[in-house]
């Protein structure tokens with residue numbers, strides 16, 4: 001089955017950005033007028049984006065949360081986890097379709113990854 005890697009990458013980038021936005025607004029971070037995110041959250045968004053752009057496993061993994069390679073630094077990993085815990089469930093209300101797709105793909109990955117990994121890993 002052919003997988004549109006770039007489409008998946010774009011979708012993941014979009015999802016991550018939305019979740020960080022929800023987190024930033026929910027915590028009433030101080031933003032400069034016209035900015036979508038505060039400086040800290042913008043940093044995390046850029047960081048996540050960079051990781052995604054360099055991700056070599058886009059074709060087999062779906063979301064960073066279920067990826068066995070932890071390419072995030074320790075601090076960044078803790079921060080993004082906090083953001084996801086806050087923003088993830090709230091996505092259901094703000095972007096129900098995007099959230100449902102995320103949940104579905106994540107569930108499928110968790111239940112199918114092990115088998116696929118064994119084949120792909122050298």
Ligand SMILES: [Zn+2]
Pocket residue numbers: 023024025029030037038039040041042
């Ligand atoms: Zn923020």
